[in-house]
Amino acid sequence: MKRALISISTAQGAKGLFSRFKEKLSGFKEALSSKIAEKVSLAEKMAGKKDEKLEKNGKGQEANSKAISPPAEKNVGQNIGQKPSSLSSASPSSAPPTSPAKNGEANSKPKNRFSFLEKAKSLIFEQEVILEEKDLEEPMWALEMALMESDVALPVAEEIVREVKSDLVGKKKKIGADTGAIAEQSLRNALLTILSRNYLDFDEYIKTKEKPVKILFVGVNGTGKTTSIAKVARYLMNQSYSVVLAAGDTFRAGAIEQLEVHGNNLGLKVVKHKTGGDPAAVIFDSIEYAKAHNKDVVLADTAGRLHTNINLMDQMRKIVRVTKPDLLIFVDEAIAGNDAVERARLFNESVPIGGSILTKTDADAKGGSAISIAYITGKPVLFLGVGQTYPDLVKFEPGWLVDRLMGEAEA
Numbered sequence: 001m002k003r004a005l006i007s008i009s010t011a012q013g014a015k016g017l018f019s020r021f022k023e024k025l026s027g028f029k030e031a032l033s034s035k036i037a038e039k040v041s042l043a044e045k046m047a048g049k050k051d052e053k054l055e056k057n058g059k060g061q062e063a064n065s066k067a068i069s070p071p072a073e074k075n076v077g078q079n080i081g082q083k084p085s086s087l088s089s090a091s092p093s094s095a096p097p098t099s100p101a102k103n104g105e106a107n108s109k110p111k112n113r114f115s116f117l118e119k120a121k122s123l124i125f126e127q128e129v130i131l132e133e134k135d136l137e138e139p140m141w142a143l144e145m146a147l148m149e150s151d152v153a154l155p156v157a158e159e160i161v162r163e164v165k166s167d168l169v170g171k172k173k174k175i176g177a178d179t180g181a182i183a184e185q186s187l188r189n190a191l192l193t194i195l196s197r198n199y200l201d202f203d204e205y206i207k208t209k210e211k212p213v214k215i216l217f218v219g220v221n222g223t224g225k226t227t228s229i230a231k232v233a234r235y236l237m238n239q240s241y242s243v244v245l246a247a248g249d250t251f252r253a254g255a256i257e258q259l260e261v262h263g264n265n266l267g268l269k270v271v272k273h274k275t276g277g278d279p280a281a282v283i284f285d286s287i288e289y290a291k292a293h294n295k296d297v298v299l300a301d302t303a304g305r306l307h308t309n310i311n312l313m314d315q316m317r318k319i320v321r322v323t324k325p326d327l328l329i330f331v332d333e334a335i336a337g338n339d340a341v342e343r344a345r346l347f348n349e350s351v352p353i354g355g356s357i358l359t360k361t362d363a364d365a366k367g368g369s370a371i372s373i374a375y376i377t378g379k380p381v382l383f384l385g386v387g388q389t390y391p392d393l394v395k396f397e398p399g400w401l402v403d404r405l406m407g408e409a410e411a
């Protein structure tokens with residue numbers, strides 16, 4: 001099959017990038033907001049009742065001095081100004097000193113982090129509510145569903161939920177503050193933690209590696225390997241590296257010509273043999289060429305192959321054995337979602353990959369593969385393909401992706 005050559009001239013619009021992901025998250029934000037709203041109204045009711053009780057009982061009552069412990073916080077004085085006058089009677093200055101025996105009694109009680117005492121303090125003096133594990137059941141379920149429906153792989157979705165939950169439990173929420181922000185910030189932190197885990201700085205890698213750096217691109221058919229090679233070549237040339245291309249796809253008719261068109265466009269040497277030749281031999285030759293001509297980087301193309309094709313997977317292992325690449329890059333398309341993640345896992349089992357490139361991110365509404373692939377393979381995402389032109393390549397940075405997933409920036 002001869003591919004229509006190099007439609008690489010029109011950038012795709014980035015509209016709709018991760019739009020489904022953003023949509024799905026609204027369920028989580030709403031669930032958390034309504035839970036907080038519920039707690040706030042309960043807190044206000046409780047505060048009202050407390051006020052009445054205090055009014056009735058007067059300031060010297062022991063029960064009250066226990067329930068509303070002398071608050072140590074500096075801001076209590078300021079908050080008290082906004083409170084009913086009855087509360088000022090329970091302020092630290094007017095509270096009677098507690099006897100040593102009573103102190104001992106209070107200290108010997110097991111410290112429950114979210115005890116009524118603490119809640120009361122929080123609710124009445126600081127005007128805050130505390131989120132507890134049980135409050136988060138519904139929002140966490142909504143979050144897990146949103147992630148799964150966005151094609152985030154199950155173990156990754158579970159990890160994100162764990163991170164968000166541990167961040168939110170015990171969190172004090174100021175009454176009247178923006179409830180959406182708390183959900184956003186928590187999820188943003190969780191995504192950043194997960195996406196930063198296997199980070200590799202590609203620029204630093206190339207800079208410090210002995211030359212020529214040999215990079216092999218592998219993946220299933222039509223995912224964007226050859227296009228990504230041309231994009232990465234241009235990216236490296238912009239940093240003044242010299243690059244050689246190896247036409248290691250000797251399998252598909254038209255594949256060598258396709259790479260040659262890129263070579264001509266970019267002014268690069270393409271080392272090639274005939275269609276049907278041994279890909280390991282072509283790539284080996286290109287490395288020899290790079291050594292002889294002091295080139296910095298060899299970017300080697302390979303034929304697309306399904307991980308289920310035993311012969312082609314054997315051939316890939318042979319290429320790796322013979323050419324000993326410094327970096328094996330798995331290329332797949334973001335729009336393939338969980339399939340891309342699963343394929344990455346299987347390729348990585350066959351020949352340990354060094355990292356991934358996710359292409360066609362510009363057409364990906366879900367974002368799941370971009371979130372999951374590094375976590376599942378344990379290898380970093382190096383670049384994202386964001387369109388069909390040469391500059392449509394973004395070096396992977398966790399913050400960049402999170403900004404787009406959370407809707408704060410467009411690609």
Ligand SMILES: Nc1nc2c(ncn2[C@@H]2O[C@H](COP(=O)(O)OP(=O)(O)OP(=O)(O)O)[C@@H](O)[C@H]2O)c(=O)[nH]1
Pocket residue numbers: 003007008012219220221222223224225226227228249252255302303304305358359360361362363384385386387388392
């Ligand atoms: N929108 C978009 N299209 C892309 C991107 N990367 C590649 N493509 C397009 O995807 C199609 C396939 O790209 P190729 O580079 O030929 O894919 P390949 O993996 O080399 O394909 P085989 O050699 O057949 O395995 C082409 O039409 C590319 O222009 C991208 O990031 N965004």
Ligand SMILES: [Mg+2]
Pocket residue numbers: 225226227249255301302304
């Ligand atoms: Mg190709």
